[in-house]
Amino acid sequence: MKRLLAFAGLCAVLGFATKPGYAASTTYPLTLDNCGAKVTFNKAPERAIGLGQNSAEIMLLLGLEDKMVGTAFWPNKVLPTLAEANAKVKLLTVEFPTFESILSQNPDFVAAALPSLIGPSSKVAKREDFDNVAVPTYLSPSTCVSEGAAKDKFGYGERAQPWNMNALFQEIDELARIFDVSERGQSLIADLKRREAALRADAPKDGNKLSYVFWFSSPSPSADAYLGGKNSASGFIADVLGGTNAISSEAESPMLGWESIIATNPDVIVVARVDRNRWELDKPEAKIKFLTTDPATSQMPAAKNKAIMIMDGQAMNPTVRTIYRAEQVADQLKALGLK
Numbered sequence: 006m007k008r009l010l011a012f013a014g015l016c017a018v019l020g021f022a023t024k025p026g027y028a029a030s031t032t033y034p035l036t037l038d039n040c041g042a043k044v045t046f047n048k049a050p051e052r053a054i055g056l057g058q059n060s061a062e063i064m065l066l067l068g069l070e071d072k073m074v075g076t077a078f079w080p081n082k083v084l085p086t087l088a089e090a091n092a093k094v095k096l097l098t099v100e101f102p103t104f105e106s107i108l109s110q111n112p113d114f115v116a117a118a119l120p121s122l123i124g125p126s127s128k129v130a131k132r133e134d135f136d137n138v139a140v141p142t143y144l145s146p147s148t149c150v151s152e153g154a155a156k157d158k159f160g161y162g163e164r165a166q167p168w169n170m171n172a173l174f175q176e177i178d179e180l181a182r183i184f185d186v187s188e189r190g191q192s193l194i195a196d197l198k199r200r201e202a203a204l205r206a207d208a209p210k211d212g213n214k215l216s217y218v219f220w221f222s223s224p225s226p227s228a229d230a231y232l233g234g235k236n237s238a239s240g241f242i243a244d245v246l247g248g249t250n251a252i253s254s255e256a257e258s259p260m261l262g263w264e265s266i267i268a269t270n271p272d273v274i275v276v277a278r279v280d281r282n283r284w285e286l287d288k289p290e291a292k293i294k295f296l297t298t299d300p301a302t303s304q305m306p307a308a309k310n311k312a313i314m315i316m317d318g319q320a321m322n323p324t325v326r327t328i329y330r331a332e333q334v335a336d337q338l339k340a341l342g343l344k
Contacts, residue, residue, distance in 0.1 A: 028187035037179055040149035042132060044141050049185045050114035054097075054107055056129070057118025058083075059145060059324035063180055064116065065090050066325065067189045074110040077102040078122060081280045081319040084326070099281055104130040108138065116143045116180065118324070143180065147172040147323035164236040164257050167244070168323045170197060177325070200328050201245060204335060208247025215248040215343065218271040218307070221258065221321050222279050223286045226295050229260040238323040239275070242331045246338070248273070258321075267305055273343070274307040275334060277318030289315045312341060 036045045054075040055061030061076040062084060070090040077097040097106050101122070107115065107130070115135055117123040123132050123142055135142045147168065174194050181190025209215075219233030219242070233239020233250065237257050240250040251269035252259065274296060279287035286292055293315075296308045307313060314337045320330030 028181075028191045031182050031185040031187065035182060037143075037183075039142075039179070040144045040146065042142075042144075044143060046114075046141060046183055050141075050183065052110065052112050053114040053116065053184075054110060054112045055094075055116050055118075056102070056107070056122040057145070058319050059118040059147075059322065059326070060116040060143075061091075061094075062087060063177055063193075063325050064184075065094075066193055067177075067181055067184065067186050069184055069186070070094055072184060074112060075107070077107075078118070079280070080322075081278065081317045081326075084329070101129050104134060112140055114141055114143070114183070116145075118145050118322070119148050120144065143183070145172075145323075146175050146179075164234065164255055167236040168238050168241050170201060170241075170328065172323065173197070173325060173327075197325070197328055200332065204245045204328075204331055205247075207335065208245070210247075215243075215246075215272040215338075216251040216269070217243040217246075217248050217273045217275060218251050218266060218269060219243075219275045219277070219316075219321055220292060221277045221318050222284055222292075224284050225286070226299065229262050230266060231258050231260055232266070233321045234259050237321070238327045239321050241323075241327060242275075242320070242334065245328075245331050246335055263299075263302060267301055271305060271307050272310075273312045273314060273338070274305070275314045275316050277321055278315055279318040287318075312343060314338070 031049070034045050034047045036043060049072070051072055052074045053064065053069065053072050055064050055073060057078045058080060064073060065083070065087045070093045073094045075095045075097045077099070078101060079099045083091040095110065115123065121127055122129050123135065123144060125131060132142050174197070177190050177193055178187070181187045217239070219239035221231040221233065223230045232252050234254045234256045235250040235252055236255050243250045251271040252261070276289045276292040278289045281287060286295070293313055296302045296305070296313060302308055314334045316330045316334055317326060319326045
């Protein structure tokens, strides 16, 4: 009862109802086709691990913290509304974990946000490694590597079609079915749809589309910058806000030099907050200082007009965080009178 009440309270904080409609209980065994692999569950997992922030946060949003024994790979801190639940789950590392550290938790299920965590070229482990120890795995449908693609692509390669939240809805629905909490999954999906509809309804209708550049990070000011490609989650954010992504590359996270970035002449630059602090430019303050003081970048319209927004770097990945932080950018645009 306490868990149900706690989940109801979380739903109230996040703004969605706990029962939007009837959702059938899971019938086991449940078999899913996940990124080209057949995965079977004979019962709901009891000792799950979330590899990657998106997988972990979806499970926490579904109220599954008491079914989780570990998480790893966090570009940003957990959503504030999930902090209490997340504190109950062991953090293996904010970076890439080792296969041994995962197995030490005796998991019965591993959900991964990226192929770099369980894909064919992963340095952590491959899906067959988990198969060999009878641990079922699930990879985010948003980052499946297409059939025939180079095996060294980690989900950051070419994205032929623009990302939208349908793959995210599939992921939430399937994880909810795996754990037999389908009503919670449908509640979360309904809330995300409502949020997207509200943002689109509030987008400018005058045909004046702002152009955006989304800057994740860089090893140094002189190095190429990691950006959000036009078909990535960053492109989705620009679209949902009524704008366009100034970066034309179809790569999920292209690297470009500043001469090429300056040439896009963006109206708005969204800089990422990356809490890992691997590089100095993970910090949004460092990015803003560079953009506004460098002789070349400071001449961009976005820098001149101080149209520089801050957003969690995790939202630039195709994740549950994306729509929440699109709202964050919208609020900043309004504060500047740009929306």
